[in-house]
Amino acid sequence: MRLALFEPDIAQNAGTMMRLAACLGLSVDLIEPCGFIGDAKFRRSAMDYLDRLDLVRHRSWAAFQATRLERPAPGRLILLTTRGAERHVDARFMPDDTLLVGRESAGVPDAVHRAADLRLRIPMQPGLRSINVALAAAMVVGEALRQTDLFAEGPAS
Numbered sequence: 001m002r003l004a005l006f007e008p009d010i011a012q013n014a015g016t017m018m019r020l021a022a023c024l025g026l027s028v029d030l031i032e033p034c035g036f037i038g039d040a041k042f043r044r045s046a047m048d049y050l051d052r053l054d055l056v057r058h059r060s061w062a063a064f065q066a067t068r069l070e071r072p073a074p075g076r077l078i079l080l081t082t083r084g085a086e087r088h089v090d091a092r093f094m095p096d097d098t099l100l101v102g103r104e105s106a107g108v109p110d111a112v113h114r115a116a117d118l119r120l121r122i123p124m125q126p127g128l129r130s131i132n133v134a135l136a137a138a139m140v141v142g143e144a145l146r147q148t149d150l151f152a153e154g155p156a157s
Contacts, residue, residue: 001144002098003137004029004064004077006112010104011036016134017101022049024145029098030057031064061112068098076117080140081107082130084121091120093144101133 058064075096102108
């Protein structure tokens with residue numbers, strides 16, 4: 001399973017999602033532009049987990065799509081969006097899915113929205129816009145890993 005970040009624009013959120021992915025054993029696709037990889041806020045939120053992360057940087061959406069579709073089993077592209085028709089808890093996840101989150105400030109363009117195989121939303125109280133992108137990613141990643149039994153096996157507590 002993979003987590004893809006579309007043109008992230010808040011360093012702390014990107015760092016948090018990359019730390020999440022490193023801890024849970026997910027690969028990350030970073031779809032650029034993204035100008036804060038060396039930023040202190042980004043490094044602080046990602047901490048020393050970046051060294052343990054399988055990170056692939058793509059110079060654009062087109063480059064990401066080309067790379068993804070070249071994989072032997074590219075899996076589905078699942079977009080987390082407030083415009084999704086299906087609730088994340090009703091979706092059936094598969095181990096080769098790529099979960100895509102959009103920019104905090106603007107989501108994803110319509111072309112990216114249309115390219116997704118599945119568009120999921122997290123149910124929220126009426127009148128509220130959205131959940132922080134890193135929190136939304138964590139909620140959906142947790143459900144996807146629970147369903148697919150992909151949780152990394154670590155030492156017993």
